[in-house]
Amino acid sequence: MDNDVFYNPTKVIFGKGTELLCGEEVAKYSDKVLLHYGGGSAERSGLLDRVRASLRAAGITVYELGGAKSNPRLDLVYEGINICRSNSIGFILAVGGGSVIDSAKTIACGTPNSDDVWDYFLGKKMAQALLPVGVILTIPGAGSESSDGMVITNEKTMAKLSYGDDRSRPVFSILNPELTYTVPAYHTAAGITDAIAHVMERYFTRTEHTDVVDRMSEAVMRGLMRSAKQAVTDPENYDARAEIMWACKIAHDGTLGMGREEDWGSHQIEHELSAKYDVSHGAGLAVVFPAWIKYVYRKSPKRFIQFAMRVFDVEYDVNDPDWTVSQGIKRFMSFLKTISMPTSLRDMGINDKSVLDELAHRCAENNGGSVGHFAVLNEADIRNVLELAY
Template identity: 45%
Template sequence: MYNFEYYTPTRVVFGKNSEKETGRLIKAQDCKKVLIHYGGTSAKKSGLLDRVCESLDEEGVEYVMLSGVVPNPHLSLVREGIELCKKEGVDFILAVGGGSVIDSSKAIGYGVANEGDVWDFYDEVREPQGCLPIGAILTIAAAGSEMSDSSVITNEEGWLKRGYSNDHCRCKFAILNPELTYSLPAYQTQCGCVDILMHTMERYLNSGDNMELTDGISEALMRTVIKNAKILKDDPENYDARAEVMWAGSLSHNGLTGCGTDGGDWASHQIEHELGGMFDVAHGAGLSAVWGSWARYVYKDSIDRFVKFAENVLQVESKENKEQTAIAGIEAMEAFYRSVDMPTSISELGIQVTDAQIEELAEKCSFFGRRTVGCVKVLGKEDIMNIYKMAR
């Protein structure tokens, strides 16, 4: 077991109609003007934005709006948001949406609170000294950004997708109403479930000795998501299933499932980030497309963890030897992905990736040779290329 720090300062308000608490929660932050940041038209069509604005009006809180966040949120909109906040004297950001909106809000918060180019933080050139306070109203259960210290931004110059983690950006509060996810397309719902699973699997499938309690929490979380993802495929307005998945999303990425571990592997995420940057694929779908190839490439280097994953999460019966059990677990995970219409190869994303593109993806993933990824098996550029080729 490793030493660890666990820090979760975000207040969670969970349940039906909880978005009506927005004004009260923001008023308690003693702010004067709010940026309401959101994506496209769904928040308007559903009436959610109207309810949020009404709640702010009741508390006498001023606000301005900025829409346009896309999946794999763009640096250009972040920069637009920074300028808008400075011009309007914004001192609080309210993210209304999923992980992309929250990530964009965090980046804007960094840019307003610090001088210089906000991309420096994602390029790991320097560290921020602060961030505007942020609150979130979650409409997609997936990224866990509402309780995490992380955000991911795509720079259109070179289509570089980079993540950055820092406690300054943690949300002051997160409003979680499972009903707000009823209208999600089935594909987005299942992409979210994959993302939640992967946030837990990245920490669980590692190279060290874990705490038994942390393992048990992780295993229960993964089994719960798998069970309820199947329910939601046939019954998308099942409140209990939506609630289980939404709470799992927050717990999967707030640090809980990493307590006492070596921090996790995260190679699958880094490999997918470059697919998202180059081809603008949905993050969860990209993860399911590459995970099986990564797992087959590395499992022998941490075979006991893969066996435990197979037996305790996927209920695979022990085979004649550890290798057969581990492989059966990988196959069972891919079978689950297919059962909820998620891809298990890059071609199933509708992408025919070329050798030249694979080399470019691996170059970017290795930060042009400046880093390796993963801990189960440390991966350099050639390893990453091999995984992309296996995933084709």
């Protein structure tokens, strides 16, 4: 294991009815809150009314900003910053999934500083101060409810970039599995795929002697796949929804990356897909990750053999280790298909192969010329991964 630091101060409030506690939690930080959310589902379900009532009962003045979209947009972030500055708001409460949370975190970064918040994503500056953020999670998968990062899309430049800051970890996250009952099967599956990819970005490493974290990672991946099938066929299965919600949190809270170098190349490649085509991030990862494995596994086959054997119960073929890896990839893709995830660009309706050059170029350009750590991929490599994904 490498030297490392684990830091995750997010208070997790887990279980049925816990959204009713948001008022007393927010009141610990501010008497004014920006309530940030996405579309109409939280309103239609009555969740927002319960949240408003809890906040007002705690004596908190509530301002609102809805409209957060999948692949959250910079323009809405600027709107939120203006609302917070104009009303001296001291807390952001995100009600939704990863897109809403990332948007809320970015508003929290931008409000107390005079910089253009986009400069943080361009790597030009770091935020000097941040507002505290709380979360009521409705769509598990992104892990943003206790992670240190956020991803935002600049519609003007078509760049989808990330910014990481330990201070952006939410001060509390409310996780009630009941709130996920109405999430459509496709978005449930995409969130689960995103979480599995978060584990894989950490699991595929060159760092040696990480068996404890390896075994934890394998358990999380297997658990997510097992619960995925239950949740998709039985949406109100509380136990399956609870397992998924907790596993998605663990997948991206830093636990499974402890003591080892992480990769993240597949995520950066996928960001170009969702920036250009506005596809679900999880669905994009379902396409990119198997192709990435096919392209890079020979750089350190033993880790992919381990993945195939421990996660998918593939027998080890001493005479043909490549067969073991290929069976692992095959079973992974088979699982993705069982939950109706795409496994190729064509499955996503991307039929123009000429776009691969553009995607590869933008990916390299937006990430300093290369992506990844397990395997450092330049523009030509990225193009080859996309070719395999096609």
